Amino acid sequence: MMLRQPSVKALLWAALLVLASTLWPAHSARATVRCTASMTNLNFGSVNLVAGTGLSATATLSYTCTNDVTTATYARVCFNIGDGAQSLTYFTPRRMNNVLQFQIYHSSGATIWGSRANSTVPNPYTVDITIPAKSTAGNGTYSGTTAMQGVILTGQAAQSPGSYQNQFTGGHTAISWSSNTSTAPTNCAGTTQNNFPFTALATVVKACTVVAGSASNIVMGPVSSTATNVAGNNSIAVTCSGSTPYNIGLAPSSGSTTGAGEMSGTGSNTDKVPYQLRSTTGTGGTIWGNTATASLVGNGVAGSGSGVATSVPVYVTVPSANYQPDTYTDTVTVNVWY
Numbered sequence: 001m002m003l004r005q006p007s008v009k010a011l012l013w014a015a016l017l018v019l020a021s022t023l024w025p026a027h028s029a030r031a032t033v034r035c036t037a038s039m040t041n042l043n044f045g046s047v048n049l050v051a052g053t054g055l056s057a058t059a060t061l062s063y064t065c066t067n068d069v070t071t072a073t074y075a076r077v078c079f080n081i082g083d084g085a086q087s088l089t090y091f092t093p094r095r096m097n098n099v100l101q102f103q104i105y106h107s108s109g110a111t112i113w114g115s116r117a118n119s120t121v122p123n124p125y126t127v128d129i130t131i132p133a134k135s136t137a138g139n140g141t142y143s144g145t146t147a148m149q150g151v152i153l154t155g156q157a158a159q160s161p162g163s164y165q166n167q168f169t170g171g172h173t174a175i176s177w178s179s180n181t182s183t184a185p186t187n188c189a190g191t192t193q194n195n196f197p198f199t200a201l202a203t204v205v206k207a208c209t210v211v212a213g214s215a216s217n218i219v220m221g222p223v224s225s226t227a228t229n230v231a232g233n234n235s236i237a238v239t240c241s242g243s244t245p246y247n248i249g250l251a252p253s254s255g256s257t258t259g260a261g262e263m264s265g266t267g268s269n270t271d272k273v274p275y276q277l278r279s280t281t282g283t284g285g286t287i288w289g290n291t292a293t294a295s296l297v298g299n300g301v302a303g304s305g306s307g308v309a310t311s312v313p314v315y316v317t318v319p320s321a322n323y324q325p326d327t328y329t330d331t332v333t334v335n336v337w338y
Contacts, residue, residue, distance in 0.1 A: 033131065033179040035077050037063035037196040039168075042104065042150040044202035049157045049307070050209055050241050059148040059198060065131050066139040067179070073131045073140065075179040078124040078188035079196065080115035082173070084166035091121045093153055096164035096200060101156060104200070105149040113148060116176065116188055124176075128184060150200060157207075158242040158307025165201040173197060206244045208336045211237035211309050215334055218314065223321045229283050230318040236334055238312060240305025246338040247292035248312060249300040250277050253331050258299065259289040263328035271323040277332065278315040285315050294337040305338075 040059045047054040067073040081104065087094045091114070093101040104113045106125055114121025125146060132140035178190035214237035220230050240246050252261025252275075259277035278285035279301050292300030303310060 032068045033065060033073060033075055033177060033191070034067075035063060035065040035075075035175050035177055036194050037061060037079060037175055039148070039173070039196040039198035041198050042148060042200040044102075044150065044152060044200075047152060047202045047204050048207045049152075049159055049204055050207035050239055052154055054202075055152040055154065057150045059150065060145055061125065061148060061196065062143070062145045063127075063175075063196075064141060064143045065129060065177070066141050067131045068134055068139050069181065070133050070135075071181045072133045073179050073181050074128075074184040075131055075142075075177050076126065076128050076185040076188050077175065077177040078116050078126050080117065080124040080174045080176060081113050081168060082115055082118065082171065084168045084172050084200065085170075086166040091118065094166060094200075096166045096202060100159055100164040100202065100204070101153040102166075102200065102202075103151055103153070105151070107147040107149060109149045109151075115174070124188070126188065131179075152202060156307070157239060157305075159204055160243045161204045161206045161241055163201070163203050165199055167197075167199050169197040170195070204241070206241055206338055208238060208240040208244065208246050208305065208338045210334050210336060211239055214309070214311075218316050220316065220318060221327075225322050225325065227321040228319060230321055231282070231316065233281065233313055233315045235311045235313045237309040238303065238336055239307070239309045240303070240336075240338060242305055242307045244305035244338050245302070246305060246336055247294070247297045247300045247302050249290035249292040249298070249335040249337065250288050250314070251290040251333045251335060252277070253333075257290045259287050261330050261332065263330040265324065265326035265328050267326075269324050269326045271326070271328075273318060273321070273323050273328045275316050275318045275330070278317060279313075281315050283317050283319075285317070288314070290335060292335070292337050300337075 042059040044057040093103040114123045131142045173195040176188040176192040178185035218232045218234045220232035262272040277288045279288040280286045289299035291298030
């Protein structure tokens with residue numbers, strides 16, 4: 001019986017196989033996770049900064065994460081939002097066109113939506129998810145949605161009417177995540193890629209209002225029945241949006257467009273006491289009527305909005321008080337055109 005020595009070539013091949021198994025161990029279940037997302041625009045629509053209406057809006061974030069292994073994968077995913085292209089580093093609050101102050105929150109409305117990389121607003125929207133295992137049908141997939149709450153701050157009536165926006169594009173949004181097939185991650189410090197661009201936008205409308213309770217009564221009595229050229233005055237307060245021109249008209253209950261009204265007595269008294277509304281003092285003061293429009297002052301009083309209440313004096317003259325003793329009143333309607 002002959003014994004054959006193994007060849008040097010065969011020994012070398014075996015050694016290479018051992019070495020290969022040492023350098024390239026069998027593949028472990030390490031998932032490649034990928035997340036994508038999209039956000040609808042945060043559209044406030046028409047906003048009335050004087051009345052404080054239209055100050056809130058919502059947008060919807062939709063996201064999908066996938067993995068490519070046959071093991072379910074745990075992931076913590078952070079959706080990060082910065083200041084926006086028209087906010088000039090303002091975060092608290094953010095701004096549209098660098099002036100109109102607003103803020104964005106997680107769906108609860110209590111936490112400002114920020115970015116894990118930002119110390120000023122460090123709270124991205126974060127989800128802990130389990131992505132199903134890969135199957136013969138394709139990669140495992142997990143999808144979800146959440147709402148973004150947007151709020152325009154009050155106290156900005158001085159802002160001029162017009163269109164405002166802030167674009168969250170490019171690096172102003174980003175998705176970051178960490179994943180593991182054995183334990184749930186505790187941070188989003190892993191992969192950062194992809195974004196979910198959106199725009200916050202609002203249309204600030206022209207607006208005016210007569211300040212509640214500011215149109216107080218003008219009291220001219222008691223007076224003697226022999227009194228003439230009786231006079232009285234008070235004021236009204238008007239608030240209009242910034243840089244908004246407006247015209248004020250006064251209309252007695254008689255419907256007179258020249259500010260010439262009549263006060264009626266109580267009960268069965270049929271006397272009518274005539275009076276004249278004026279924008280300046282005295283019996284020769286400028287008549288204040290109701291021919292104003294949004295573009296023409298007519299016999300009204302003009303102004304320009306500043307976002308704060310403006311007090312406007314109103315004068316009344318009564319030529320004669322020679323009427324039956326009684327209490328005489330009339331109601332005047334304040335019309336603000338803008």
